[in-house]
Amino acid sequence: MSEMLNVKLASNVVPLRARAHVENQPAIPARATRYPDLRYMGSKSRLLPWIFETLNAVDFDSVLDPFSGTGCVGYLFKSMDRRVVASDFMNFSSLVARATIANNKVHLDGKAIRQLIDGTPPAHNFIEKNFSGVFYKQEDLKFLDRVSGNIRQLQDPYEQALAFAALFRSCLKRQPRGVFTISGDLSHYDDGRRDLRLSIEEHFLEQIEVYNNAVFDNGRRNKALRSDIFELSNERVDLVYLDPPYVPRSDDNCYTKRYHFLEGLSCYWQGLPIDQNTKVKKIAKRYTPFSYRREAVEAFDRMFARFAKSKIALSYSSNGFPDLQQLVELMGKHKKTVTVFEKPHRYHFGTHSKVERASVTEYLIVGQ
Ligand SMILES: C[S@@+](CC[C@H](N)C(=O)[O-])C[C@H]1O[C@@H](n2cnc3c(N)ncnc32)[C@H](O)[C@@H]1O
Numbered sequence: 001m002s003e004m005l006n007v008k009l010a011s012n013v014v015p016l017r018a019r020a021h022v023e024n025q026p027a028i029p030a031r032a033t034r035y036p037d038l039r040y041m042g043s044k045s046r047l048l049p050w051i052f053e054t055l056n057a058v059d060f061d062s063v064l065d066p067f068s069g070t071g072c073v074g075y076l077f078k079s080m081d082r083r084v085v086a087s088d089f090m091n092f093s094s095l096v097a098r099a100t101i102a103n104n105k106v107h108l109d110g111k112a113i114r115q116l117i118d119g120t121p122p123a124h125n126f127i128e129k130n131f132s133g134v135f136y137k138q139e140d141l142k143f144l145d146r147v148s149g150n151i152r153q154l155q156d157p158y159e160q161a162l163a164f165a166a167l168f169r170s171c172l173k174r175q176p177r178g179v180f181t182i183s184g185d186l187s188h189y190d191d192g193r194r195d196l197r198l199s200i201e202e203h204f205l206e207q208i209e210v211y212n213n214a215v216f217d218n219g220r221r222n223k224a225l226r227s228d229i230f231e232l233s234n235e236r237v238d239l240v241y242l243d244p245p246y247v248p249r250s251d252d253n254c255y256t257k258r259y260h261f262l263e264g265l266s267c268y269w270q271g272l273p274i275d276q277n278t279k280v281k282k283i284a285k286r287y288t289p290f291s292y293r294r295e296a297v298e299a300f301d302r303m304f305a306r307f308a309k310s311k312i313a314l315s316y317s318s319n320g321f322p323d324l325q326q327l328v329e330l331m332g333k334h335k336k337t338v339t340v341f342e343k344p345h346r347y348h349f350g351t352h353s354k355v356e357r358a359s360v361t362e363y364l365i366v367g368q
Pocket of ligand 1: 040041042043044045066067068069070071072073087088089090093227228229230243244245255287288289290
């Protein structure tokens with residue numbers, strides 16, 4: 001059950017919290033439940049019914065999701081027949097959004113699939129050369145070199161995006177904890193699950209089918225962009241759904257550190273040199289002010305100012321910095337009414353047991 005805290009702001013007044021329940025809301029659109037989830041830090045996949053319940057009550061026809069991550073929230077909005085603009089500063093995220101949100105019609109047909117798995121030896125062996133002994137078996141690495149070349153032979157950008165999405169999901173399934181921070185002999189993680197037995201090529205063929213099934217036309221011109229939030233072109237939208245990383249109390253929130261392999265794969269490491277001194281062959285971290293305690297407050301303020309003309313819905317969590325009250329006050333500088341919805345939540349993501357057990361309160365802070 002979600003709770004709504006109504007915070008009416010006046011200057012220098014500590015927010016007043018009125019509680020009410022959101023009840024009898026319609027169920028999430030069936031389409032959205034069929035989205036191919038990616039195991040991803042901060043994914044809102046398990047919170048989609050609550051996000052739907054809450055935002056379905058807000059009046060909007062178009063929506064921007066500029067921290068799109070796995071794309072599951074943007075896809076929920078697409079399933080609600082809204083016009084969606086999804087964006088993320090990671091190229092691999094933006095490709096997934098292109099495949100599933102921007103793409104209304106294109107599927108990978110038999111001809112494209114044959115092209116993709118064509119066995120001609122690849123022109124390049126960058127992946128095999130760099131990642132042997134780091135991630136995956138030799139046959140998987142050879143396949144990744146081959147399929148990377150074959151994807152580039154496809155003419156249609158949506159076909160390419162679908163193939164990439166299928167490949168990223170395959171790679172995540174074959175990586176025991178779904179992150180690229182651990183390498184070498186990972187046999188102690190092998191709990192017998194099917195995902196770890198299949199080759200990446202076998203996964204890829206299955207995932208093509210999965211992503212083909214996710215394609216649908218909501219009758220709107222949806223877009224997928226790749227951009228830093230502060231460099232986004234001006235998109236005229238009714239609602240902006242913001243889900244930035246939170247400065248955590250412990251650990252860090254670096255997406256490049258966890259997903260560098262997918263980001264490299266998305267462009268065959270063109271322009272992304274590998275730091276050969278790192279055990280897992282990382283690329284340089286992408287800067288975001290949302291990772292730093294001393295910069296986050298100013299970044300939220302700047303972000304709210306930037307989207308002051310639209311309604312704003314911010315996903316946030318009780319374990320982040322700055323805290324709820326500070327965020328409500330910041331949003332109140334740019335919005336007449338700020339309403340806070342909250343829900344208890346337990347995160348299952350993490351690379352150590354402490355993080356896995358994290359119990360938090362999730363917030364949706366809505367400014368209108
Ligand atoms: C909490 S995750 C979003 C999760 C997403 N809503 C989902 O459910 O999958 C935050 C995302 O913000 C992206 N990101 C971080 N800093 C960014 C920035 N300055 N501009 C654009 N995207 C950024 C990260 O790449 C990451 O995908």
